[in-house]
Amino acid sequence: MTLQREKRQYSWGMVVDVDKCTGCQACVLACQAENNVPLNLQDRFERARAMSWIRVERYWEGEFPDIKARFIPIMCQHCENAPCEPVCPVFATYHNNEGLNVQVYNRCVGTRYCANGCPYIVRFFNYWEPVWPEAFRNHLNPDVTVRSRGIMEKCSFCIQRIRRGVRNAERENRNVVDGEIQTACTQACPTDALVFGNFNDEDSKVSKMRKDDRHYTLLPHLATDPNVVYLAKIDPDRSAGASHG
Amino acid sequence: MASEAVHSGAHSGVHAEAHEEAHHELPARVEPDVTTSELIATTEANATGVRNWMWILGALTLVGIVVAFVKVLIEWSDQDEWGYTAAMVAFLFSAFGGAPLVAIAGTLAKGNWVRPIARFAALCSLVSIICTIWMIPLILNLPMLVVDGARRRSIWFEGPDVSPHIWALVAMITLIISALGLIYAYAIPDFAAMRDHSTGWKQRFGAWLARGWIGTTVQWRTMRMRIGMMGTLYFFTFVFVHFIISTDFAMSLVPGWRDAIFPMYHAISSIQAGLAVTVIGLWAARKYLGLEKYLHLDQFWSIGRLMFAFTLLWGYFFISAFIVFWYGRSGSDQMWIDYLILGPYFWVFILAMLFIWFTPWWWLIWNRVRRSYNGTAIGAGLILLGVFLDRVRLYVAAWTVPEDRIHERFLTEYPSTVYPDVMDIFIMVGALAGSILLILAATRVLPILSIWDVQQFNLLYRPVEYMKTKVSLIGKPD
Amino acid sequence: MSKSVLGLYNDPNQAADAMDALKNAGFAQGTFDVLTGTPYPEGAFGEHVPQHRLFRFPAFGAIIGFTLALFLTAATQIAYPLVTGGKPILSLFAMLVILYEMSMLSAVISTVVGIVIESRLPNVNQGVYDNRITEGLIGVVITTDDDKADTAIDALNGAGAMEIKQA
Amino acid sequence: MQQRRTIDQIHTNRVLLNGQLDTPKWWAPTVIVLGIIVAIGFFLIGIMVNKGLGVTGLSRPVYWGLFITTFVFWVGISHAGIMISAILRLSQAEWRRPVTRAAELLTVFSLLTALLFPLMHAGRPWRIIYFILPYDFARGIMPNVRSPLIWDPVAISTYLTGSTLFLYIALLPDLGNLRDRTTGWQNALYTILALGWRGNPRQWKLQTVGGILLSALMLPIFVSVHSIVSWDFAVTPAVEGWHSTIFAPYFVIGAVHSGVSAVVTMMALMRWLWKWEDFIRPEHFDALARLLIVVATGWLAFTFLELLFAVYGLDAPELELRDMQIFQWPWNLLFVTFLFTGYIIPVGMWLQKSVRNNIALMFWSSLFVNIGMWLERFMIIVPGLARKTPFVYTWEAYRPSGLEWFILFWSLAWVTFLMLLFSRFFPLVPLFEQKESQTFGDSIKIGRVRVPAIVREAD
Incomplete structure (x- = not known):
């Protein structure tokens, strides 16, 4: 039985400081490599079937010439009240007791209902069997399942890394230390815009960052209660505040 | 649930009254001249008893009106003081406004059983006059569409600030016109009967309104067409008024309440209550005006079945909305559940649900209950109580939302429970008394069962011998 | 030894008279029956109106179905308490749908079983019968001892039987 | 409305059993052609399962497309049967008699067809057994009863089972009739199926009471099925166009609209193909058209409320969605087509008595309705997904692939194929109901006219 957020040992989450994001796409690339995400060839984009577990959305603000590019990285928000979870008929996606919205590939039958339920559009369906060029075969991450066609997939907060970190800590009879576990995207982020950690650890970096005045979540009116918290862009021209969502 | 009761002793000859739940005797036909004289007599009969009642009801109505004026003087500016009045108007309109649909639907579907009850059902629509009068303080008290420069959500979108005021009034007046038209279209042959068989002012009144009715084929055909047209008009106005009342006087007062089914839910429970009013009215007419000869179990049984169906429909419409909110659980979805159901009127909701749905469901499901006059009437009483409580839950909750919060995305802090004060109780009793008084007064002029309908019923109905059994033959003219 | 006799009639009124004649001849109500190709109003032939207990079947079925569904939905959720979307483990309103459907399914199935049983079907030995009953003839059938045949x-x-069949 | 006509039972048998005893000449070629189409369809479905859903036009975020639309469409059509046979039976409408069986049959076969669509549109259909059969599988977990996709199969299989049993019970007297008319292996088949039906008062009584009881039980199932299908959509707050409380009754009344229209289409075909002019008569079409006017207008009111309360919230994504649905190419064309074919043209036609009594016009107008109703479902499902939230960044609309279109038309052929197969072995018009209407029909003499009358039992 899943515990409430406060009673969990770990409650994984991420804080995204939008102010620091430069839109460099390093996180996207790192994620693609870490999680065996299939290559997005031209036809995948043309048919609007491209997959990227994390994406950097770009918005234009203002009118030319007074125009600014805004970036916001979006990945699975690992909502506490995730709309995608209860609709799955086979429990292929559910909430585990570390606060993660997990996807169980073996159970998935590919109804794609979860994807319809997700307001952030971060769930992906394998329309085809994934193929990699011969040269790429040996680059696949052995810790991560290669998904077959016909199932859903999405950001897992690099669950393979979390599992290894927790296992190591348990072996040494201690709690996971803050910063010990890094997801591929946080590791790759050159500006530290993405920070991963345990929300239940009062001293963790994410817990401290979350107390910032600039914090907000995406689509708050849907009351999904995400585990990804954003910190708003600091705009010298305007007072800080939630500009997205 | 199923219409067949178990036969026992087809030829026992036991009087129907004694064994209502068993096989009932086929009702005897009544000769046309008897019908006319007896039904005309009901407008005079029992005069002192009815007159006493009318005095009492009149007094209560008057007190209600006086109290309403006092309330206007001292509590005019408090929007949340008017919640119970709004609930009362909604209830009266729901209960009495829904009744004529029984007559209209039955007539359009050419059902023979509906004929004896069509008049009473149509007369109920008179209450729209009372509703309109009581709506005036509500309309004037309705918060503006634009408050502090912010526009609240409403079905009028960018419309002028006074849209709800105007349209509510237009709708109500159209309703009154179509109600009067419906009653009149039904009543012309009866006015002619008054002209021919009454005395004094009633005769002159009948002669005036009968408009030269002598019952030619053309006149009958015109009349049927008029009933069809007025019935359709009434039906559409009825739906429109429910749409207006439910959105302007409830939904759009609660920020975040976006419930597309609500007008239909409102209309469905109104028809349910209308059936209940019809049953109670007929029950009283049968008991106190001595109309046993004309009102049979057939009528009660058929309305009982409809009432049962609409009780289940209420449950269906409620759960259709509820499950969407419960499952969706976005901020405004949760607001709906937390405020309108689990909120300050939780117990009212539980009682409403019990009386409007659960109890009538398990009560009316028994054929034995529906095959008795009292059983059906008890079910009807429960439903009326339930519909009233349901309106209290919805309207009082809506009217107590503070005006400064009305344009938020959704309500986050909920106002506490408001109980009716003495003035509210007097107003509610007065409005109800006024409604009953109006119908009672109308039956002093027009017979409570329409004469021509009853004659038509008997014309198309024959108890006959079929080989070795007795059956009824029902004529189905074009 | 018992014997079945079938009389065929063109006119329903004759069949009704035959029923009366059998009654007057002292045969018990349950031993003779009328066979028709179409339903007639009850008691048209002066026959004994059949009693049935069909209404018990759906009630019984609904209770069984409800119980089964309650067990299935509640037990599986308790046995595998996986949280989805923050909904409670025993989600009453989600279970309600399945409780409802399974109650209704079970009620329908038991009603159908009830109709078959109460109609005294399947009737393996059809007994004395004539094809023309489904073409409009009325049959009056009686089962009695050889000596009373x-x-x-x-x-x-x-x-006024147009034809008599025996078996 | 109901002319009193005397048709003797021998004539009834001869005409209405012509499908079984005297198979028409067109039957075999038609079935073979349809069979070929059906086989091609199954082959294409095989290809799709083998290659993956990439062969469809689905994308992200339009994850559901033509298949789900067609699923909802067939579930909608399936509401014809119980509407006709249960509601009209309970309200003792005489004119239901010739159409009850065909309508129930349409229910059964369209449900069978509808069930195929969610199966074939799943990513891994061979694993779908997980959620259709609620028993523990090797993975040590049970289906999630909180998912509307579990409610769906439960509701639909309940409806399918119930309708099939209902159909069978009402078939018993006619099976007895067929048993009496046939010889050889057919006789053996009907003898077994008829369970030894004799037609005594007890059996007739149970047939009547049972029919009414089953109708009363099927009616709530009928309402629940399409409501549950609608909740598949309505419970997701992420898709603005779907999250509406009106969906359940809106879908149900739309289903009745399309289902009853499909029955009209079928009745016209039955009248023409089997030459049942004596039994399927203009007054039946007239009555159905009057019913349809009421249903269609109710449905239009629900459509209006749905649209009105969609924009009531004035949320940006919702407005964006409605803008696309109503004003942007090609959706504006579809929207206009939907409105005209779903309501304006057919109801405009039905308002005239001459159309209501003209079988050919009724046939075409009922086809219009189903085009409109299919579009209605399409326009709810696809635009809703294509513009669901501010995070939709791929604004390409969905374009169904040729394979999807073929499967849509294949499903029509498949249902027709099943119906024709059935018609070879079982009568499409209930004979005993016809005969019953003869027995119970009578007239009352009033003055010089004889008014048609109906016998009601004393109960």
């Missing part, structure tokens, strides 16, 4: 045949013929 002649009385029955007389009664059937007396009402």
Whole structure:
């Protein structure tokens, strides 16, 4: 039985400081490599079937010439009240007791209902069997399942890394230390815009960052209660505040 | 649930009254001249008893009106003081406004059983006059569409600030016109009967309104067409008024309440209550005006079945909305559940649900209950109580939302429970008394069962011998 | 040894007379029956109106179905308490749908079983019968002892039977 | 409305059993052609399962497309049967008699067809057994009863089972009739199926009471099925166009609209193909058209409320969605087509008595309705997904692939194929109901006219 957020040992989450994001796409690339995400060839984009577990959305603000590019990285928000979870008929996606919205590939039958339920559009369906060029075969991450066609997939907060970190800590009879576990995207982020950690650890970096005045979540009116918290862009021209969502 | 009761002793000859739940005797036909004289007599009969009642009801109505004026003087500016009045108007309109649909639907579907009850059902629509009068303080008290420069959500979108005021009034007046038209279209042959068989002012009144009715084929055909047209008009106005009342006087007062089914839910429970009013009215007419000869179990049984169906429909419409909110659980979805159901009127909701749905469901499901006059009437009483409580839950909750919060995305802090004060109780009793008084007064002029309908019923109905059994033959003219 | 006799009639009124004749000849109500190709109003032939207990079947079925569904939905959720979307483990309103459907399914199935049983079907040995009953003839059938068969045949013929069949 | 006509039972048998005893000449070629189409369809479905859903036009975020639309469409059509046979039976409408069986049959076969669509549109259909059969599988977990996709199969299989049993019970007297008319292996088949039906008062009584009881039980199932299908959509707050409380009754009344229209289409075909002019008569079409006017207008009111309360919230994504649905190419064309074919043209036609009594016009107008109703479902499902939230960044609309279109038309052929197969072995018009209407029909003499009358039992 899943515990409430406060009673969990770990409650994984991420804080995204939008102010620091430069839109460099390093996180996207790192994620693609870490999680065996299939290559997005031209036809995948043309048919609007491209997959990227994390994406950097770009918005234009203002009118030319007074125009600014805004970036916001979006990945699975690992909502506490995730709309995608209860609709799955086979429990292929559910909430585990570390606060993660997990996807169980073996159970998935590919109804794609979860994807319809997700307001952030971060769930992906394998329309085809994934193929990699011969040269790429040996680059696949052995810790991560290669998904077959016909199932859903999405950001897992690099669950393979979390599992290894927790296992190591348990072996040494201690709690996971803050910063010990890094997801591929946080590791790759050159500006530290993405920070991963345990929300239940009062001293963790994410817990401290979350107390910032600039914090907000995406689509708050849907009351999904995400585990990804954003910190708003600091705009010298305007007072800080939630500009997205 | 199923219409067949178990036969026992087809030829026992036991009087129907004694064994209502068993096989009932086929009702005897009544000769046309008897019908006319007896039904005309009901407008005079029992005069002192009815007159006493009318005095009492009149007094209560008057007190209600006086109290309403006092309330206007001292509590005019408090929007949340008017919640119970709004609930009362909604209830009266729901209960009495829904009744004529029984007559209209039955007539359009050419059902023979509906004929004896069509008049009473149509007369109920008179209450729209009372509703309109009581709506005036509500309309004037309705918060503006634009408050502090912010526009609240409403079905009028960018419309002028006074849209709800105007349209509510237009709708109500159209309703009154179509109600009067419906009653009149039904009543012309009866006015002619008054002209021919009454005395004094009633005769002159009948002669005036009968408009030269002598019952030619053309006149009958015109009349049927008029009933069809007025019935359709009434039906559409009825739906429109429910749409207006439910959105302007409830939904759009609660920020975040976006419930597309609500007008239909409102209309469905109104028809349910209308059936209940019809049953109670007929029950009283049968008991106190001595109309046993004309009102049979057939009528009660058929309305009982409809009432049962609409009780289940209420449950269906409620759960259709509820499950969407419960499952969706976005901020405004949760607001709906937390405020309108689990909120300050939780117990009212539980009682409403019990009386409007659960109890009538398990009560009316028994054929034995529906095959008795009292059983059906008890079910009807429960439903009326339930519909009233349901309106209290919805309207009082809506009217107590503070005006400064009305344009938020959704309500986050909920106002506490408001109980009716003495003035509210007097107003509610007065409005109800006024409604009953109006119908009672109308039956002093027009017979409570329409004469021509009853004659038509008997014309198309024959108890006959079929080989070795007795059956009824029902004529189905074009 | 018992014997079945079937009298065929063109006119329903004759069949009704035959029923009367059999009654008057002293045969018990349950031993004779009328066969028609279409339903007639109850008691049209003066026959004994059949009693049935069909209404018990759906009620019984609904209770069984409800219980089964309750067990299935509640037990599986408790056995595998996986949280989805923050909904409670025993989600009453989600279970309600399945409780409802399974109650109704079970009620329908038991009603159908009830109709078959109460109609006294399947009726393996069809007994004496004639094809033309489904073409509009009315059959009056009586099962009686061998020695009384002649009385029955007389009664059937007396009402104007166009044909008598025996088995 | 109901002319009193005397048709003797021998004539009834001869005409209405012509499908079984005297198979028409067109039957075999038609079935073979349809069979070929059906086989091609199954082959294409095989290809799709083998290659993956990439062969469809689905994308992200339009994850559901033509298949789900067609699923909802067939579930909608399936509401014809119980509407006709249960509601009209309970309200003792005489004119239901010739159409009850065909309508129930349409229910059964369209449900069978509808069930195929969610199966074939799943990513891994061979694993779908997980959620259709609620028993523990090797993975040590049970289906999630909180998912509307579990409610769906439960509701639909309940409806399918119930309708099939209902159909069978009402078939018993006619099976007895067929048993009496046939010889050889057919006789053996009907003898077994008829369970030894004799037609005594007890059996007739149970047939009547049972029919009414089953109708009363099927009616709530009928309402629940399409409501549950609608909740598949309505419970997701992420898709603005779907999250509406009106969906359940809106879908149900739309289903009745399309289902009853499909029955009209079928009745016209039955009248023409089997030459049942004596039994399927203009007054039946007239009555159905009057019913349809009421249903269609109710449905239009629900459509209006749905649209009105969609924009009531004035949320940006919702407005964006409605803008696309109503004003942007090609959706504006579809929207206009939907409005005209779903309501304006057919109801405009039905308002005239001459159309209501003209079988050919009724046939075409009922086809219009189903085009409109299919579009209605399409326009709810696809635009809703294509513009669901501010995070939709791929604004390409969905374009169904040729394979999807073929499967849509294949499903029509498949249902027709099943119906024709059935018609070879079982009568499409209930004979005993016809005969019953003869027995119970009578007239009352009033003055010089004889008014048609109906016998009601004393109960």
